[in-house]
Amino acid sequence: MDPYRPTSTYRLQLGPGLTLDRAADLVDYLDRLGAGAAYLSPILTAAPGSTHGYDVADPASVSAVLGGDPGRRTLVQRLHGRGMGAVVDIVPNHMSVAAPAANPWWWDVLRSGRDSSCARFFDVDWSAGPLELPVLADDGDGGAGALERLGVADDCLTYEDLRFPLAPGTYSPGDPPDRVHGRQHYRLVSWRRGRHRLSYRRFFDVTGLAAVRVEDPDVFAAAHAEILRWAERGELDGLRVDHPDGLSDPGGYLRRLRAAFDGWIVAEKILEPGEALPASWPVDGTTGYDALREVCGLFVDPAGESALTELAASLGAPTDTAAVQTESRRFAAREPLAPEVRRIAALTGTADREAAEAAVAELLASFGAYRSYLPEGRAVWDRAVERARAARPDLAAVLDAVDETVRADPAGELAVRIQQTSGMVMAKGTEDTAFYRATRFVALNEVGGDPARFGVGPAEFHSCCTRREAARPATMTALSTHDTKRSEDVRARLAVLSEIPEEFAAAVHRWRAACGIGDPALDLLAWQSLVGTWPVSAARMRDYLLKAAREQKERTGWIDGDPGFEAEVAAWPERVLSAEDLCADVAAFAARIRAAGWSNSLGQKLLHLAGPGVPDLYQGSELWDLSLVDPDNRRPVDFTCRQTHLERLERGRRPDVDATGEAKLHVVRTALHLRRGRDLRGYLPLEAAGPAAGHAVAFARGPRRDVVAVATRLPVGLAAAGGWGDTSLPLPGGSGPWTDALTGRVLLPQRTDGYCGPPLADLLDRYPVALLVRD
Incomplete structure (x- = not known):
């Protein structure tokens, strides 16, 4: 029997407002939507008042707040009754001790x-x-x-x-x-x-x-007893493992987990561009941030980099994103993670404790990836040591001693603690600090992304997809998660700014002259966030900007705040929204880019759902979802509204691309049902032919290459160039007509008499995407 892998997953953020019983009531909707499995946030007993479940306090029981074990069993029974899977998020690295x-x-x-x-x-x-x-x-x-x-x-x-x-x-x-x-x-x-x-x-x-020390077999057994009980009863199909980089031996942990559970396993591993998941990990893949960077990057115009850099410089905001990340990682090591640095420094054997702490902090800030996974990740370790030496030659003797000790015993306490902490420094320094300081173009400031890499070209995208299909075909892929800094639809709209950077720069200069924020980086972030989420309430924007200002850790912070600056930030949204002329100008600009943002959203969604891997759909994102970082992305989802739209589609409606978002739901439903009914193994890049070929991204799936996904990229530039013209898309050879599953339109079969495939002007006249199927 082939190992279990869902065709897709639908992420549910459980909590007091979305219990296991309520989730069970949604199974019919998820099944009709086409989801292959329900993917649940942690359901073990969490700290009192928890809103997310990652602060597990008792791993031996299902949260009573969520409905307890009876609620879990009911949900699983309904899922299995529909042929759907149950995937659960687990947290092996830590437990709540707050209460x-x-x-x-x-x-x-x-x-x-x-x-x-x-x-x-x-x-x-x-x-x-x-x-x-x-x-x-x-x-x-x-x-x-x-x-x-x-x-x-x-x-x-x-x-x-x-x-x-x-x-x-x-x-x-x-x-x-x-x-x-x-x-x-x-x-x-x-x-x-x-x-x-x-x-x-x-x-x-x-x-x-x-x-938690899950490297200890007894601790592992105690921490996983309840989870594995579900598996033994056939009530668990997949696991998502949170933060394995914090464990003393991630590979060893995952091997022990695999020996105890033969279902689908994905690990929350943040891969830097070009980095591969350790080959020794017996998991199906990651939780999809690598795919997120690749898919979303396709819709960013690299030609916009210079003008957006000039805008940031003109405001006084940082433009050297790599330098900001390095300095932010140093800050993370020296300040919030100082206790961990001191504990590591004590293991170096260096008499000069101050020098030892400085050397350890510099080394931790020098990693180019979250973790080195010694001994197999030796190259990552060597580069970090080399960078630390270059940055602090005065600490070379201490760094040499650390390097020698770690090389001699990669499984020793010094090596293990450095590896456990490097990921924390990377996350706190980059995701939670640098991404709020270097705000040149925040569509790139995403978990697993690199703000210094301005976009992803079609060739790189196809190369990444080909490798994913060959190496980890059952890995999870994602566009929005509970941890993303902004939703996929916000990023899709912001991507449009890369096509009109001068126009956006002029607008920002107008707007900030009327109502700016004192900090340039936060000011630039605020205008991008406002445009990306428009229309948005003052309360939502206020809460987001206060969090962003504190995450910057420059003018204010979570611990030592500046009440005066925070008051300025908190008042900004209301000031903007109450200034009639300014508000009208922002609204007009947002309207100018809205349709192109919708095109990008549909394009990235189709490529995500039809591409290699197991696509995850974050709750509510089947319609337009203009959410920001948590807790904004944990707002209640209106499933009644979504069910109403779904019923319209089930009656044969083919919606327009408009503010309802029903067109996105149409793409999602069509693609998910196709995944459930078709063998999509294999991946073949397709190239358009003609003057606008660079604006099309397409690939074929299936052993017979009988499914083709087509998306439009850089729609503003396409329109400025006069549209598709006579650009066409050659399709894979074979017999039988092609049908666009989104429009129902039947295309002529491929011929050998010089016919070069369907004209994209015709194929994409209704939607900026097409999903072709050959029967």
């Missing part, structure tokens, strides 16, 4: 210290003394004042609304709380302590998420 009472493992560690049966479950440095918990308020006194608010109640140490266990025999009635506190295996310390030194490894810089 200790919610996490039975952490509670036992706090109660019994290093003698706890769960002590080895977490990555704790027990040699550092009592476990430090950075939870106390700090008014500049190091948390001393907060200690006065400790209490004892119900056999627990209390602070505000938090409860902490008491070790046996450490409390007698009447004992002062501060003395009871001093007898515990933990110490409550200032929340600021987490910025400098901690004795447990975290998820990035989130002190409420503690790293």
